[in-house]
Amino acid sequence: MSTDHNADQRFDNIVTVLIASVAIWVAITAYFQNYASNLSDQARRRAQQFAIEATKREVNGVLQYSYEWQGAFQTWYELSLQITAAEQNGDTAAVARYEALQEQILPLSKLLGPQYFDASSFNFPDLSKFEADSYLVESTRLSETYLAESELGNEMDDTSESLIVQITLLTVSLSLYGLSLALKGRVRWLFVAVGSGIVGFCAIWLSWSLIELIGRSEVNQNAINAYAEGVGLSYQGRYEEAIEKFNIALQENTYYAKAYYERGNAYYSLGDLNTAIADMEDARFWGLDEDVSVNWNLGWTYYLNGQYPKAIEVNEVVLSKRPEVIGVRSNQAISYLVMGDFANAQAQYDLLLQEAQFQVNEARQRNAEPSASLWLYMDYGAQDLQSLIDTLESNQKPWTQAPQKDLIAGDHAAIREFALEQMKRIKEAIVALEYTGQLPAPNSATQIDSFRVGSITGRNEENLISGFEPARNAVIPYGEDTFDIEFTYSGAVPQQVIWKVYINGREDQSLRKVLNQDISAGDTWYQTFGYGYTNVFILASGEYVVELYADNKFLSSITFSVR
Numbered sequence: 390m391s392t393d394h395n396a397d398q399r400f401d402n403i404v405t406v407l408i409a410s411v412a413i414w415v416a417i418t419a420y421f422q423n424y425a426s427n428l429s430d431q432a433r434r435r436a437q438q439f440a441i442e443a444t445k446r447e448v449n450g451v452l453q454y455s456y457e458w459q460g461a462f463q464t465w466y467e468l469s470l471q472i473t474a475a476e477q478n479g480d481t482a483a484v485a486r487y488e489a490l491q492e493q494i495l496p497l498s499k500l501l502g503p504q505y506f507d508a509s510s511f512n513f514p515d516l517s518k519f520e521a522d523s524y525l526v527e528s529t530r531l532s533e534t535y536l537a538e539s540e541l542g543n544e545m546d547d548t549s550e551s552l553i554v555q556i557t558l559l560t561v562s563l564s565l566y567g568l569s570l571a572l573k574g575r576v577r578w579l580f581v582a583v584g585s586g587i588v589g590f591c592a593i594w595l596s597w598s599l600i601e602l603i604g605r606s607e608v609n610q611n612a613i614n615a616y617a618e619g620v621g622l623s624y625q626g627r628y629e630e631a632i633e634k635f636n637i638a639l640q641e642n643t644y645y646a647k648a649y650y651e652r653g654n655a656y657y658s659l660g661d662l663n664t665a666i667a668d669m670e671d672a673r674f675w676g677l678d679e680d681v682s683v684n685w686n687l688g689w690t691y692y693l694n695g696q697y698p699k700a701i702e703v704n705e706v707v708l709s710k711r712p713e714v715i716g717v718r719s720n721q722a723i724s725y726l727v728m729g730d731f732a733n734a735q736a737q738y739d740l741l742l743q744e745a746q747f748q749v750n751e752a753r754q755r756n757a758e759p760s761a762s763l764w765l766y767m768d769y770g771a772q773d774l775q776s777l778i779d780t781l782e783s784n785q786k787p788w789t790q791a792p793q794k795d796l797i798a799g800d801h802a803a804i805r806e807f808a809l810e811q812m813k814r815i816k817e818a819i820v821a822l823e824y825t826g827q828l829p830a831p832n833s834a835t836q837i838d839s840f841r842v843g844s845i846t847g848r849n850e851e852n853l854i855s856g857f858e859p860a861r862n863a864v865i866p867y868g869e870d871t872f873d874i875e876f877t878y879s880g881a882v883p884q885q886v887i888w889k890v891y892i893n894g895r896e897d898q899s900l901r902k903v904l905n906q907d908i909s910a911g912d913t914w915y916q917t918f919g920y921g922y923t924n925v926f927i928l929a930s931g932e933y934v935v936e937l938y939a940d941n942k943f944l945s946s947i948t949f950s951v952r
Contacts, residue, residue: 401570404581408566411588415559418595422552425545425602432542436535443531450524454500454516461498462506462514465491470925477924499523521621530617533647537608548601555591555598562587612641616648619655628655646675650683657686662694681707685717692724695796700724713744715763719770722811723777727792729799731807738811741770742818742828749822759822767819772894774812781805786932788894813943820887821941824903833942834881838912840945841875842935845915854915863949870927871919874935876945882909883939890918891934 468487475483495501495508499519506514565584569577619634635652638645653668669687677683684703691700704721707714722737745767752759773790780791781801797804821829842863847856857875865872874888886908890900900918908914918935920926928951936946 400577404566404570407581407585407588408563411559411563411566411584414588414591414595415556415563418552418555418559418591421595421598421602422549422556425549425552425598428602428605429542429545429549432538432545436538436542439531439535439538443528443535446524446531447528450520450528453523454520457498457500457519458514458516461494462500465494465498465501465508468494473925515625517625521624525624526617526621529620530613533613533616534608534610537606537613541606541608544601544605548598548605551594552598555594558587558591562591609642612638612645612648615641616645616651619648620651623651623655623658626658628658631655644675646672646677649675650677650680653690654686657690662690666690666694666696679706679710681711681714681717685714685720688717688724689720692720692727693790693792695792697724697728697798712740713748715741715744715748716766716769718744719766719773723770723773726804726807726811727777727797727799729804731803734807734811738814741767742814745818745822746828749826753826764819764823767815768896771812771815771819774808774815775894777808778805778812781808786894816936817938817941817943820938820943824885824887825941829941833939833944835878835883835939835942835944836880837876837878837937837945839875839877840937840947842872842947842949843875844869844871845873845917857915860949863947865928865933865949865951867930867952868927869919869951870923871917871921872928872933872949872951874916874918874937874947875913876916876937877913878908878939878944879912882907885940887938887941888916888918889936889938891936892929893931 468491472484472487472491475481475487491508500506500514500516501508505516505519562584565580565587569580569584572580615634615637619631619638622628622631622634632652632655635648635655638648639652642648649668650672653665653672656662656668657665666687669683669690672683673680673687684706688700688704688707691697691703701721701724704717704724707717708721712718718737718741722734722741725731725734725737745763748763749759776785776789776791777797779785779789780794781797781804783794785791794801817829821827841857841859842865843857843859845854845856846858847854849855857873859875860872884905886902886904886906888900888902888904890897902916902918904916919928930951932948932950934946934948937944
């Protein structure tokens with residue numbers, strides 16, 4: 390009996406020591422939980438402050454930029470046009486008045502200061518430098534600091550929550566120890582064993598939590614500052630300097646995914662595709678593997694570098710979750726095309742047009758217009774096909790973006806014909822969806838028999854055109870303010886004619902014409918483009934492409950240059 394009593398006493402003493410030890414352990418864990426919680430709260434408060442500051446800086450900067458550009462500079466520029474007109478009219482007094490007004494405007498605008506604008510030249514202000522200096526760099530710094538503080542807050546919040554779970558488990562172990570004191574026999578040791586197992590598990594878990602607390606990520610302001618400066622330099626097109634800043638950011642923080650991505654974009658802009666790809670891949674590795682922009686640009690860079698299977702793979706990362714991203718769908722289609730996979734290319738272009746129709750229908754149901762990005766990226770898709778065609782024809786332009794000809798697999802002639810067909814299809818879809826909301830009908834009953842660029846040289850007494858001189862060697866002399874198109878058609882009379890003018894690969898929408906006039910009176914007609922309504926503007930130099938659409942069907946185009 391005495392032996393049993395002594396054994397019970399020893400058991401009670403052991404359990405009492407365990408209870409006291411675990412109670413102390415709970416207190417220690419609670420201290421660290423409170424510490425982690427405080428760190429999380431502080432980081433989140435700072436993050437909120439930086440978010441507000443970043444938004445305020447960007448909004449104020451955009452408003453300031455709008456005032457400087459739309460107000461001060463546009464007023465100064467309009468006075469310049471008045472000066473030009475007055476000089477042409479020989480009105481020296483008016484010239485003097487306008488110049489005096491310009492001098493009064495210059496000190497009122499930061500954008501018109503000497504660091505951004507040379508009033509003696511005919512160049513526009515350095516808008517990208519002004520934006521970078523005014524708000525872009527600082528708002529980027531604040532935004533990145535907000536993200537870093539948010540990450541720290543979330544990290545410490547996770548640690549705090551894990552410590553709460555540990556406290557709960559330790560409380561359970563205390564209950565098991567307490568229950569063991571009320572039991573007899575071997576079963577009480579089971580309660581002690583389970584409770585001790587929980588304590589041991591919590592001891593290991595607490596060690597890991599302490600490692601998280603001690604090794605927590607800190608906001609690396611040096612890395613963020615260098616990154617923000619790099620973004621500003623890259624925005625200005627100063628890519629070599631931007632790369633140096635991104636290098637500093639990555640020296641400070643080797644896990645800085647955005648710095649890898651932006652450095653990759655800078656290398657891309659410099660034409661170093663292999664280094665750009667390596668940096669973008671690192672950006673994905675360090676956390677941006679699901680980012681739409683990263684995968685989009687990496688896929689395009691793979692395409693230009695001839696790595697088509699990889700391009701298709703990363704494009705699919707975006708399209709599997711965001712099938713509405715028209716730009717990536719277009720890139721996916723052309724990646725299949727340059728591999729000679731016409732079936733998959735056709736399927737992707739079909740999906741592109743179906744998605745475009747869906748977005749237009751959805752917008753119209755809301756009595757709204759589709760996003761401008763829809764037309765932008767569809768137009769880019771057509772331009773990418775034109776770039777591919779130019780490359781296959783060894784007729785690259787300064788703005789051509791396509792893989793090198795020797796990297797394009799398959800039958801080049803067949804790829805070219807397919808690209809021409811799909812480019813026409815996309816162009817017709819853009820026009821039809823924009824003006825009717827529906828994809829175009831399959832065929833057109835109107836045909837263009839003759840399509841020439843030149844100048845109208847005479848009119849008869851009834852003001853009807855009596856003379857037309859085609860441009861020699863498809864060149865309009867620089868200094869002209871207009872050009873004319875002569876076209877002859879046959880077949881059905883179109884109800885609507887749309888003209889688009891592209892200069893150096895980009896449409897100049899100020900020259901677009903949408904005409905609903907009756908052209909049934911004859912089969913030869915003329916259309917004038919340019920700035921004949923003013924004595925100030927002339928045609929810009931470069932390559933021009935004029936496209937003619939009749940009832941939303943692409944009928945003809947002509948290419949010429951102004952030089």
